[in-house]
Amino acid sequence: MVVGDISTGTDVLVIGAGPGGYVAAIRAGQLDLDVTLVEKDAYGGTCLNYGCIPSKAMITASDLAHEAGHAEEMGIYADPEVEMDEMVGWKDGVVDQLTGGVEKLAKANGVELMEGRAEFADEKKARIVHSGGGQGSETVEFEHAIVSTGSRPIQVPGFDFGDDPVLDSRQALALDEVPESLVIVGAGYIGMELAGVFAKLGTDVTVVEMLDSVLPGYEDDLARPVKKKAEELDIDFHFGEAASEWEESGDGITVRTEDEEGTVSEFGAEKVLVAVGREPVTDTLELDNAGVETDEDGFIPTDDRARTNVEHIHAIGDVAGEPMLAHVASKEGQVAAEVIAGEPSALDYQAVPAAVFTDPEIGTVGMTEAEAEEEGFEPVVGKFPFNASGRALTTGHADGFVRIVADEPSGFLLGAQIVGPEASELIAELGLAIEMGATLEDVAATIHTHPTLSEAVMEAAENALGHAIHTLNR
Structure with a gap:
């Protein structure tokens, strides 16, 4: 304990108030535990x-502006004027409403909120360092701790986020003017989502990616409609190239890339956005003092009860590794709190949905056909295209499909993949079906409202059974 410290105690110390941490704190409070939630930046965390939240707000706003200006086939002619600072102000209002709600909910559930950066002193004690001159620090003794410090953008050597034209996703979402041109390094989900936002707002967008396609990790037929739509927005792609350096040039900058053969390319832009992935924030925690182990990448290994190698210290969310998804962090937070309270709770990752909010959207859950085969199942696949959906056609967005993977002998659903309108919403039904142990017959026999996009889910199940009505059967 340093000079000036004060000391307090708590049943559960939660470090980080993102979607994992604040959920864990609230759930622990509901279970009558004494909880202290520490946050060094902003309640609600990065998410x-x-x-x-801010990225989806900007996606919605840019989609609205773009569609209003490109609806001639519907007999609508408009030329929207975008005031970027006002759009960002609206986005910030949404964020403020949600983060304010987090604070109120935490307090209403008896959670003590504490601002500062936490670092472990030992396996039962942490020091909270408060920001600002003269703010000092205090020591918190705990019975249990939950680490939920999240992740941060990975920096590319030579591209310092502190340099004005070099942006991370946070900075890109706070711009008060639409850049005339933008180079995006990375064609993963963050890069592709923001490429769509800025292209729809009128920015000349160039995407460079080390690998050979957009959205690495997703099946080719899911990524293909996204790339096609991006090209229709005049987004320029350069694959197999790594960003190497940048320099000021005239009114903007020049970004240099290099391929495997050493060939150098140059791209001029007003700004560059680096979106090559995220890394865990574990280096500030002094984990060694508590005996908590990390892997070679800084992630904290955990078991199915979110416990680290130190049984009374849990880790949840991005710091615990893949899948690095906000909703997974929330579930892990609930489980950690329940385990601490002595409840029979454990994690099950069988039916974890994921979504990419590109145009069109992608939603996935469970196994692909290839993964099902690797696990020893005999997969049967049903598919339904959105261009055969009456509701999709009436929205003007009919690219993509719903695909369902099931075990043929038993009919049990194993997974699903959707690319198309509202895929992020539609995937929930199939996640529930997998979680409940539903069969193809169950989904096909469920009457779906007409005309809706969700009918495509029913038709995909019927297609797997060989009796879809509105598409040719396999």
Whole structure:
């Protein structure tokens, strides 16, 4: 304990108030535990303040502006004028409403909120360092701890986020003017989502990617409609190239890339956005003092009860590794709190959905056909294209499909993949079906409202059974 410290105690110390941490704190409070929630930046974490929520707000706004200006085939002629600072102000209002709600909910559930950066002193004690001159620090003794410090953008050597034209996703979402041109390094989900936002707002967008396609990790037929739509927005792609350096050039910058053969290319732009992935924030925690182990990449290994190698210290969310998804962090937070309270709770990753909010959207859950075969199942696949969906056609968005993977002998659903309108919403039904142990017959026999996009789910199940009505059967 340093000079000036004060000491307090708590049943559960939660470090980080993102979608994992604040959920864990609230659930622990509901279970009558004494809880202290520490946050060094903003309640709601990266997701609510700088990632999930602001990016989806900007996606919605840019989609609206773009569609209003490109609806001639519907007999609508318009030329929207975008005031970027006002759009960002609206986005910030959404964020403020949600983060304010987090604070109120935490307090209403008896959670003590504490601002500062936490670092472990030993396996039962942490020091909270408060920001600002003269703010000092305090020591918190705990019975249990939950680490939920999240992740941060990975920096590319030579591209310092502190340099004005070099942006991370947080900075890109806070711009008060639409850049005339933008180079995006990375064609993963963050890069592709923001490429769509800025292209629809009128920015000349160039995407460079080390690998050979967009959205690495997703099946080719899911990524293909996204790439096609991006090209229709005049987004320029360069694959097999790594960003190497940048320099000021005239009114903007020049970004240099290099391929495997050493060939150098140059791209001029006003700004460059680096979106090559995220890394865990574990280096500030002094984990060694508590005996908590990390892997070679800084992630904290955990078991199915979110416990680290130190049984009374849990880790949830991005710091615990893949899948690095906000909703997974929330579930892990609930489980950690329940385990601490002595409840029979454990994690099950069988039916974890994932979504990419590109145009069109992608939603996945469970196994692909190839993964099902690798696991020893005999997969049967049903598919339904959105261009055969009456509702999709009436929205003007009919690219993509719903695909369902099931075990043929038993009929049990194993997985699903959707690319198309509202894929992020539609995937929930199939996640529930997998979680409940539903069969193809169950989904096909469920009457779906007409005309809706969700009918495509029913038709995909019927297609796997060989009796779809509105598409040719396999």
